[in-house]
């Protein structure tokens with residue numbers, strides 16, 4: 001409260017922006033890698049690190065590129081001449097589709113490339129062999145070619161978790177068409193913004209898919225998407241509609257004459273057609289993956305063919321420990337970077353079997369994932385802390401009922417609490433699997449921090465040391481290095497480039513430089529990578545043993561269940577409601593989803609607060625972004641706490657929503673409003689039983705400094 005003392009300085013021009021905080025947390029005990037895993041691991045000798053020491057940079061990464069088949073080898077491993085737009089494997093030529101499909105079709109055609117599990121348990125799973133994948137990718141590539149699409153064009157997918165999605169990605173990659181897959185849970189409008197931003201003329205979607213027992217109408221979103229894109233001046237010529245049940249339409253929305261076409265109607269004309277993979281340059285783009293940032297406009301992270309594919313193949317081999325005869329299941333959605341890198345491109349580049357599940361993990365019950373693992377003999381499992389927390393809550397004893405054996409288990413997307421880590425290790429992994437806690441981002445293409453599962457000891461709550469060839473540094477606001485073992489946190493940066501790093505933000509090269517490289521660059525003209533540390537936007541600290549602990553975002557991004565939502569995106573959606581004058585989104589600590597969003601609204605003069613306005617805000621957010629962004633609560637308040645220059649103090653309302661100390665509010669223009677809001681929000685939350693547990697020190701820091709960048 002206002003009269004509590006704390007050390008957060010609060011003056012309107014210089015609010016506390018200290019990225020460096022002292023963190024005191026209990027050192028966790030180490031867990032040894034399981035001996036049986038080490039005995040068969042791709043990385044079993046610690047000497048592997050010697051091949052990736054800084055004196056061997058950048059050539060060390062040719063070990064990853066050598067996992068691929070190249071039409072023409074590269075001339076230059078790393079070209080820094082257009083810093084910080086790094087170019088990897090320059091002069092090299094390859095095709096991602098060839099590497100993920102054709103070459104395995106030649107060596108092991110009858111092995112399953114994908115196994116698809118429909119959500120309804122009454123529907124049989126489908127195993128798609130490399131030979132069959134080859135046929136399907138070629139036929140769909142023929143469809144795309146027929147539409148006149150060619151290398152460099154963009155195509156948007158708004159597809160659920162069905163095998164048609166990787167087929168479509170690999171078909172696009174075959175022709176060099178840059179794909180942009182939008183998470184199916186995003187709204188049609190969100191897909192439309194991304195269609196417009198990328199300049200796509202073709203949208204690929206599906207009529208419906210299952211989620212928690214319901215066959216959802218997904219086609220309706222295509223109509224919204226096309227309209228939203230048109231409002232931004234982008235015309236979509238063709239909407240290709242896959243059908244969940246070919247020959248039978250599962251959506252209610254009518255097909256639009258001349259624009260919408262069923263893919264299963266087009267395919268017979270291309271039966272057995274072969275489309276030669278296009279020879280593409282290593283530095284050509286493979287795909288765009290949109291992510292949120294601090295402005296309303298999403299960022300289309302552009303990934304390269306050669307660098308990206310090398311990096312995901314290498315990290316899949318050493319960190320997922322994928323061998324060709326493994327059955328690997330990553331429960332993420334292909335609509336996020338995790339699915340691109342570690343369901344599709346990495347595992348398939350290595351020729352393994354990758355499992356795809358259509359539905360929600362706990363449908364029809366909390367035993368579902370473990371039944372799938374048992375049924376298919378899954379031995380590598382990959383999921384997020386949110387899914388682990390949820391499965392632990394709804395079915396803590398379920399894993400023991402099933403007979404499966406994992407050798408490694410991955411977690412990604414958010415920090416994992418040590419208690420949750422231990423349940424994952426002991427109950428899900430039955431004490432016999434290594435956990436790899438992998439820290440990375442949409443922008444980074446692949447893992448930046450993780451343990452090597454056959455070599456490194458694990459430490460709950462820490463992702464582990466830097467990945468091979470990655471040289472992180474933690475810097476304070478003045479660019480001083482925060483030494484390891486100091487117990488202090490700062491901004492984690494990566495000093496040198498790596499092949500998986502994104503090439504640019506589509507259409508926003510200045511934003512690429514200013515967001516990720518400008519912060520610690522002292523010479524904008526420099527062509528030397530040493531001058532361009534990559535700013536990840538995460539707070540972190542390095543323990544004495546070189547293990548990193550990631551604390552979370554330092555920008556205005558809220559990580560909900562491992563999905564990044566920008567406050568500006570949420571707020572601009574709320575502001576589309578006519579009655580709304582001001583909106584502010586803040587994170588609330590949540591035991592399952594990590595963080596959830598609460599939205600504060602003030603209304604235009606003369607407008608009364610009502611459930612109707614609240615509902616309009618909710619609908620606006622769902623329409624603009626999607627259900628995943630739906631705020632837990634919407635608070636209509638008389639006024640927002642503001643600085644004298646009129647800036648909304650998000651940290652004050654964040655503290656209110658989290659029942660923590662609001663810090664010094666004496667410099668606010670309207671300090672009296674803080675108490676009013678506190679009374680209103682906290683009593684309503686108490687009545688709903690939403691008082692959160694006591695926050696940890698780092699959580700408290702995050703809340704108290706929220707929105708101060």
Ligand code: WTA
Nearest residue numbers: 412413414415438439440441442550552553
């Ligand atoms: C967070 C997901 C702690 C982090 C691959 C990062 C993590 C953001 C971890 C990227 C982890 C990701 N431990 N935090 N193992 N992995 N994060 O782009 O804040 O969806 O910046 O990529 O998630 O989210 P994105």
